[in-house]
Amino acid sequence: MLLALLFILGTALICLWRPSLGGPSSRHSWRERFSGLRHLVPVLLLFGVVVGSIYAGWATPTEAASLGVIGALLIAVAMRKLSLAIIVEALDGTMRTTGMIMLIIIASYFLNFVLASAGITRELRTFLETAGLGPYATLLMVIGLYIVLGFFIETLSLMVITIPIVAPIMIGLGFDPVWFGILLILLIEMALITPPVGLNLYVVQGVRQGGSFNDVMVGAIPYVGIMLLMAVVLVLFPAVALYLPGVLN
Numbered sequence: 001m002l003l004a005l006l007f008i009l010g011t012a013l014i015c016l017w018r019p020s021l022g023g024p025s026s027r028h029s030w031r032e033r034f035s036g037l038r039h040l041v042p043v044l045l046l047f048g049v050v051v052g053s054i055y056a057g058w059a060t061p062t063e064a065a066s067l068g069v070i071g072a073l074l075i076a077v078a079m080r081k082l083s084l085a086i087i088v089e090a091l092d093g094t095m096r097t098t099g100m101i102m103l104i105i106i107a108s109y110f111l112n113f114v115l116a117s118a119g120i121t122r123e124l125r126t127f128l129e130t131a132g133l134g135p136y137a138t139l140l141m142v143i144g145l146y147i148v149l150g151f152f153i154e155t156l157s158l159m160v161i162t163i164p165i166v167a168p169i170m171i172g173l174g175f176d177p178v179w180f181g182i183l184l185i186l187l188i189e190m191a192l193i194t195p196p197v198g199l200n201l202y203v204v205q206g207v208r209q210g211g212s213f214n215d216v217m218v219g220a221i222p223y224v225g226i227m228l229l230m231a232v233v234l235v236l237f238p239a240v241a242l243y244l245p246g247v248l249n
Contacts, residue, residue, distance in 0.1 A: 002230065002233070002240060003186070003226075003227070003230050006226045006229065006230060007223060007226060010222055010223065010225075010226045014222055042075045042078075042079070045071070045075070046068060046071045046072060046075065049064075049067050049068060049071045050064045050065070050067060050068040050071070051064070053067055096206065097203065097206050097207070100202060100203075100206050101199065101202070101203065104197070104199060104202055105154060105199070108153070108154035108157065108197055109154070109157065111152060111153070111154075111197070112153055112154065112157040112161070115152075115153065115161075116161065120161070121161055121165065124145070124161075124162065124165055124166075125165045128141075128142070128165070128166065128169050129169065135173040135174055135175065136235075138169070138170070138173060139170065139173075139175070139235065142166055142170065143183075143187060143231060145162075146158075146162070146184070146187040146188065146190075146191075147187065147190070147194075149162070149191075150187065150188070150190060150191025150194050151191070151194050151195070151196065151197065152196070152197055153191070153197065154191075154197060154199065155188050155189070155191050155192060155199070158188055158191060159184075159188060163184065166184075167180065167181075167184075176238065176242060178241065178242060179234070179238050179241045179242055182234065182241040183231060183234050183235070183241070186227060186230060186231055186234065187231065189227070190224060190227045190228075193220040193223060193224060193227075194220075194224060195217050198217075198220070200220075201213070201216050201217060201220060204216050
């Protein structure tokens with residue numbers, strides 16, 4: 001939640017700094033603004049179905065995505081905007097985006113195989129165990145390693161390769177496993193928006209259907225900075241991550 005608020009605040013500050021980045025601006029009265037909120041109801045309902053089913057434990061993310069598709073179809077039917085042409089267009093866009101993502105993932109697995117064959121796992125373990133640094137110096141080194149490895153390794157492979165090595169070492173240094181797990185997820189998710197293997201960057205470029213890929217990479221830089229800021233907050237104030245688990249326990 002805090003990360004989402006930071007993203008919203010960062011986007012607002014960027015648009016205040018350079019309004020042109022926010023697209024064409026328009027002015028409306030408060031009455032028009034409030035009356036326009038009714039158009040958000042279908043979006044909020046769809047969001048509630050997808051995210052709510054995940055957090056309630058009723059569905060996995062994949063199953064929640066299926067519920068989202070069903071919800072979107074029902075909303076289109078209710079608004080009388082569902083047609084064969086729209087379904088064909090949606091299927092075509094889905095196949096294009098999915099095909100692009102799968103090709104990127106396949107290429108990433110080839111790269112990961114090469115790195116694993118070159119002994120990166122063994123070298124990483126040796127490097128961490130023989131560095132002779134204190135707990136927080138080791139933590140900073142781990143954060144740096146994840147940032148660098150996130151440039152080149154797909155997120156699932158990054159977890160499989162590194163977590164069995166890094167987690168026992170960091171927990172042995174006295175760090176809370178829940179807190180460290182949240183920090184790791186943040187760093188691994190950041191790899192989705194860092195080039196050249198940032199999967200979400202290619203998804204955004206595919207949705208844009210035009211323009212330079214450099215624009216997508218430049219546009220992602222502020223959000224990489226926000227995620228780094230969130231990592232700093234987690235390191236300086238561990239209670240941000242541990243408060244809610246503590247309440248539930």
